Amino acid sequence: MNTRSMIFTLYGDYIRHYGNHIWIGSLIRFLKEFGHNEQAVRAAVSRMSKQGWLKAEKKGNKSYYSLTEHGVKRMDEAAKRIFKFKPDEWDGKWRMLLYTIPEEKRSIRDELRKELVWSGFGTLSPSCWISPNNLDDKVHSLIQKYEISDYIDFFIASYDGPGENQRLVEKSWDLEDINEKYNDFIAHYSQKFIIDRNKIKKGEMTDAECFVERTKLVHEYRKFLFVDPGLPEELLPEKWYGNHAAMLFSDYYKELAEPANRFFESVFQDGNEIHNKDESYNVLNHPLMTD
Template sequence: MRTTAPTESKATPVIEVPAPALPQQQLILTIYGLYGRRAGGQLPISVLIQMLGDLGHDAPAVRSAVSRLKAKGVLASVKGGGLARYELSDASLKLISEGDERIFAPARANPGAPWVLAIFSVPESKRERRHQLRAELTRLGFGSMGAGVWIAPSGVRESAQQRLEARGLDKYVEFFTGDYSSESDMRAKVAQWWDLEALGSQISQFMDTFGGSLEEWTALVGEDPGAAFGASSPELRRSAFRYYVPMLTLWRRLPYRDPGLPLEYLPVGWQGPEARRIFFGVHRLIGPMAESYAMSLVEEAEAA
């Protein structure tokens, strides 16, 4: 079900802001990926509290989420400067930077393009690593062909190797790239190797929440991002921030779970291309406004 919260300003035309149920930790990672690097990698905790407050989360919950991320080694505290600050750990910063290409420039393979096989073997004494490998390969968009054999379009190989190396799992995996020579029905094979029902459900969730977003924002600000930004008020930029951060948080799961499988191998009526069109259309229109609002909060905190 789509839940919404109206914007509060009477001076700005109202656009309904979806409020999907998203964990605070995921929203914080989105904020750091979008705006933390533009602020020198660091964000004051007061700014995080204000940003998450705009998204409907109270200060104690934000502090608790930051503490959990710090305990996991995702965030690190920064001393000095008179403000309590946090930054991404080096490993987390590397993963987020590597993820930009997957999230913002997802590629779709063509039929007949090469595949990559990930074949792993884990000693029984370390079977927990086996579970971690399966989970990571699933998150990276690989399909399971059988015990220890996973497959994906070859374009995801480099990012997969980097992610597994960062997780300390690369020593258990060998990668091979090649063609699939069988005359089998690839649509049936893909449905066997990937959980398309789960992936389709995630795409449907995105479409249920944000399917009308491009039409709504275009009606509100027009089709020209530059003109929209130039005419935007502080209230509209805040609305853009409140809209864009949850949208990106929900979107960024999809380019990983769908590794760019050829459309010819996916079910008829697959919604992935339409979800991509909508996300990038809204990203183009309101991303700059959302960034302007976010960075204004950082500047105000620094000046205080």
């Protein structure tokens, strides 16, 4: 678990609900629980600032960091996918994006590819990306962000054979590999969930330990954002482990939530404005969790 990724997780699951900014001293204290030292935290924060994810603010002799507008948008997108446990109903249409970005804009092309994968697009063929999900707004946002309207064509279409829709899925994603990753997650965390639930009931698990375990849980589960396109149920294999993994994540997350948040607030209240907490945020019933 690299320091940068852990900081993203902390912002996504905690800090953004408490005014979105944090004293660097508190961030160092939180990351210490995971074995990250001060030097690593400061280096990661500096790198994230240069990449446009964080912005700094000085108050007296203290430095505070908050997510940029770009960072907030990415955290919102990620949270909506992490805590959404069932896909939207499919309209039967495919979103198709084709591009011919010239070699001199190779860096933009590489960034676009990363964004498309993260958003859930799959590659039907070189430079042809598809998704059954309504990602129209996302596509138009990417076109505007990278200023590539001259190189992009975007279609909303129906598949008319000669095979079934599953044929497009098989060409564009390796669902067998994704399913295996979900199975590994279930095998590991189903046992940990039972053990930790019993320890919490017996008072044998500290708030700090719950904080560490919940953060690790979110950190591991959010990795599926980079591999699982979130396909509609009609396009998934009959034996799909994603739904089981989502329910396990939800149950485990809620079990750890209260003590984990107690620890967060106990550290955060020193040097930060804890009164900026979002009143709508309920740690036991995450506002984005949907059945």
